[in-house]
Amino acid sequence: MPPELRARPFVLLRTERQRRVVVAVNRAAAMLGIAPGHTLSDARALEPALEVAEATPEADSALLGRVADWARRYSPWTAADEPDGVVIDITGCAHLFGGEPALAADLTGRLHAAGFAARTAIADTPAAAWGLVRFGSPEQRRHEALDGLPLAALRLPAEMVEGLHALGLRRIGDLHAMPRAGLAARFGAGLLQRYDQALGRLDEPISPRRPVTDHRERLTFAEPIATPESIAGALSHLLGRLCKGLEAAGQGARRLRLDVHRTDQRVDDEPQSLALGTSRPARDPAVLARLFVPLLERIELGSGPGLETLVLSATETGPLSAVQTAIEGEGPGDQGSDDKLAELVDRLALRLGERAVLRLVPRESWLPERCVAPHPPMERLPAPKPWPAGQPRPLRLLTPPEPVEATAPLPDDPPLLFVWRGVPHRVRRAEGPERIECEWWRGQGSLGLALRDYYRVEDEGGRRFWLFRAGLYRPDETPRWFLHGFLG
16 A cells, blocks of 8 residues: 555445445544445545545455465465465474464564554464454464354354354354254354364365475574675585485485575565576585576675575475496496586576577488477487488578579479579589478478478589479479578
């Protein structure tokens, strides 16, 4: 909300059944009696100078998701609770912040400092926490504290709550003495499900907003760090711990992500993330640390004192068993050469991009544009079939082939002269034709040409070209000629 509107009555609207309905109000509007559910005309009757804006549920949901991501500093198990809440499973995490009250106070303080009006509650179950934070006292967490809460605290539909009120049941405690079979018969199993979830009789697992990786290490600092040496040292420590876990699982990292949390970040700010990929599974901390060196230079320290938390995750892994090396370290059983090559490939990929570092492997196709296929450099592939002897291919192909004007004396003779890009080339030597047809299962091929007659020609300047005539020669048609590549 803009700062100038915080002290003035302000509401958000949406259209329901051709009516403008209030869906959210600020404190100034609430003090005037305006509440969600009022129509715009009713709200204007209470305050003619009311400020209004259109509600944006999608933006609200995205903001709530960012808050849930930010809350991962307290626990990796966080999720957005639409439309206005975040649920956090702090099991085993509270002691890291000085206990549950200290954690709640720190969380609430940070949210208030970021401009959010927030309430927190800690309970034994997510359902109990949901009811306490909205209808009760957040300081209470015992089951008895739920007894005095209204039935709406069980997250029941409004129609079901009205039906229970008709029976004289208004508080959660009123349900304790009621027969379960009668409640289920009249209101369905949903009532008992919500009731049991609040009391802890039925588990309600929290699905985290993002899947928690199997291999993840976190390091929170007592004092913020800002120097390159301290950041590199912290990363080396995280890599050592992460690689130990990978080794115990027989895995190697294929993709790593380092999330950097700064002290000056707002609640809804995404942490800066640095990601790198490896050409094959790896778990050598020293090698991975060297790969991270150019990425660490991109870390933005901001205006605060530095970084407060680093989170390192292996977001993608692959099997990696122990490797037997030679005694001398350079024998045929040693993998040192492959490791050095893999590290070089990874460094080039970080600098140039993963798609720029590829290996071209022969493919069983006679079509020049399909005779090779790109593959990851370190991928294990079966031995390719060699290209047939006596059929040289150009090192450079034009994509697509460029049309040329050619003069040939007979239907199957090589051209005597061709003009490419306005420059004439007189042919001194020529070989061919070599006839290539497109695979019948691919139709006319990627160029729309079913048959080609290729010629290797050399002009008077010694330059060698690869030309082809498209289709069979027909006396009543002018043949089409193309330049497809350059030979040596």
